[in-house]
Amino acid sequence: MVAFAQRPEWSSSPRFVIATIAAVVSLSNLWRLPYLLSDYGAGAFLLVYVAALLSMGLPLFSGQLLMARGTRADVPGVIAAWTRNTPHSRVWIWSGYLAVLGAAMLLAAYSVVAAWSLAYSLRGVTGMLDGSSVAAASAQFVTFARDSERGFGWLLLFFALIIATAARGLRRGVEPVMRTLAFCMLMALTTLVVSALMDARAGPAFHAVFAADFGALGWRGVFEALYQAFFTLSLGTGVIVCFGSYLPSDTPVVRLSLLILGIDLAVSMACAFMLAVFVGASEAELDVGIQSLFETLPVALAGNWQAPIVFVLVGLVSLSTAIGLFEPVVQLVQQRSGYTRLRSTLYAGVGLALLGMAALLSFGVLHNVTLFGYNLFGWLMLATAQLIGPLTGLLLCILMGRVLARKRLVNAWQHAGEYSRATGFALWHALLRYPTRIVLVLVLAYALGALRVIEMVWFP
Incomplete structure (x- = not known):
């Protein structure tokens, strides 16, 4: 085992915030939320989404940081430190392993x-994308996705980048790289938003993003808002627990959580507005599938100077999210094996690269190999996004809200002096016990297809 004193720590709270934002801002912010806003009543969906962030996202996010700060342990180790004297402690510890497994499987698919x-x-920078029509862009993407030989090269480059980052550790690798990526993403997004504001289509786009249409929301829109609020913060992957374990034990977790949630929401809204300007007036439309990102943008941005910046932004976001997902896996391998950081990173990276290659082949030579209509990539996404993620989040919520001793949570809460008032803790704990848990049950049920079953029964 690595000695406790040798384990790393963030150099400052602002750098933790920057790295965490870079990790939780994903392609979902660039693609899925703008699509959901356009499909479910814009401002009406946004109101439900913000309510879900405050009632479910904030308590669970800050709770994970509260448990993890000062421990410098891996995800199962953090949970073990809190559950040693509780009933069924092994069950709770295994939920930590489940979270890291989910992060690993999601990274392989991602x-x-x-x-x-x-x-x-x-290709966006060099002008090699075919934006003449949606059909042409779709055909180009399908051809590329099925070219396994070329895909292997890009996948290996991707893993080489995240392995090189993680191998240098927290202070010399993850922290400076995430800070650099966050700065580059900020510059790219700021340039795009400013150019969108100066565009003649800015007014209609702003109305399309923020005007509330409650008639278009519906029950499905409500459930999608809850689901999106959960996944936009990586709450079921162990990333927050892992990053939080490197914080000092007196860190004000609620204040940092509010800051991260606010910036994540602002980035999402900026992306939605930018895409509404550039995509809204084109023949292309965003769809629920991730492939629509690669089929829609070449058409919507054809001939625009913003096109290279958008595609560079997509690449930067992919890297930063992957580094965040990779860290809990490396941390677990290192602390459970006693290997050096370099060796742990190589072992974890090679294992995930092999699984990622198999997932890549499911679009190439293995595209006809399916089980119940899903290829390997589909099963990885299904298992993580629709089962492991929501289940892990629900288990952590139950642990903090129902299992752990209230007195111990109060002591941890008061360890940072600004939270000495009992009212703040009572509100936070009440949210975990009731609204957060109820929302997570709904998220899990929706992810498993409960709404589709209800629609089949009541609306045959």
């Missing part, structure tokens, strides 16, 4: 999308 993103970044 590596395929990230490889596409890196390739499209270069």
Whole structure:
């Protein structure tokens, strides 16, 4: 085992905030939320989404940081430190392993999308994308996705980048790289938003993003808002627990959580507005599938000077999210094996790269190999996004809200002096016990298809 004193710590709270924002801002902010806003009543969906962030996202996010700060342990180790004297402690510890497994499986699937993103970044900069029509852009993407030989090169480059980052540790690798990526993403997004504000289509686009249409929301829109609020913060992947474990034990977790949630929401809204300007007036439309990002943007941005910047932004976001997902896996391997950081990173990276290659082949030579209609990539996404993620988040919520001793949580809460008032803790704990848990049950049920079953029964 690595000695406690040798384990790393963030150099400052602002750098933790920057790295965490870079990790949680994903392609979902660039693609899925703008699509949901356009499909479910814009401002009406946004109101439900913000309510979900405050009632479910904030308590669970800050709770994970509260448990993890000062421990410098891996995800199962953090949970073990809190559950040693509780009933069924092994069950709770295994939920930590489940979270890291989910992060690993999601990264293996995400590596395929990230490889596409890196390739499209270069093609966008060099003007190699066919934006003549949606059909042409779709055909180009399908041809590229099925070219396993070329895809392997991009996937290996992607893993080489995240392995090189993680191998240097927290202070010399993850922290400076995430800070650099966050700065580059900020510059790219700021340039795009400013150019969108100066565009003649800015007024209609602003109305399309923020005007509330409650008639278009519906029950499905409500559930999608809850689901998006959960996944936009990586709450079921162990990333927050892992990053939080490197914080000092007196860190004000609620204040940092509010800051991260606010910036994440602002980035999402900026992306939605920018895409409404550039995509809204084109023949292309965003769709629910991730492939629409690679089929829609070349058409919507054809001939625009903003096109290279958008595709570079897509590549940067892919890298930063992947580094965040990779860290809990490396941390677990290192602390459970006693290997050096370099050796742990190589072992974890090679294992995930092999799984990512298999997922990539499911679009190439293995595209006809399916089980119940899903290829390997589909099963990885299904298992993580629709089962492991929501289940892990629910288990952590139950642990903090129902299992752990209230007195111990109060002591941890008061360790940072600004939270000495009992009212703040009572509100936070009440949110975990009731609204957050109820929302997470709904998220899990929706992810498992409960709403589709209800619609089949009541609306045959």
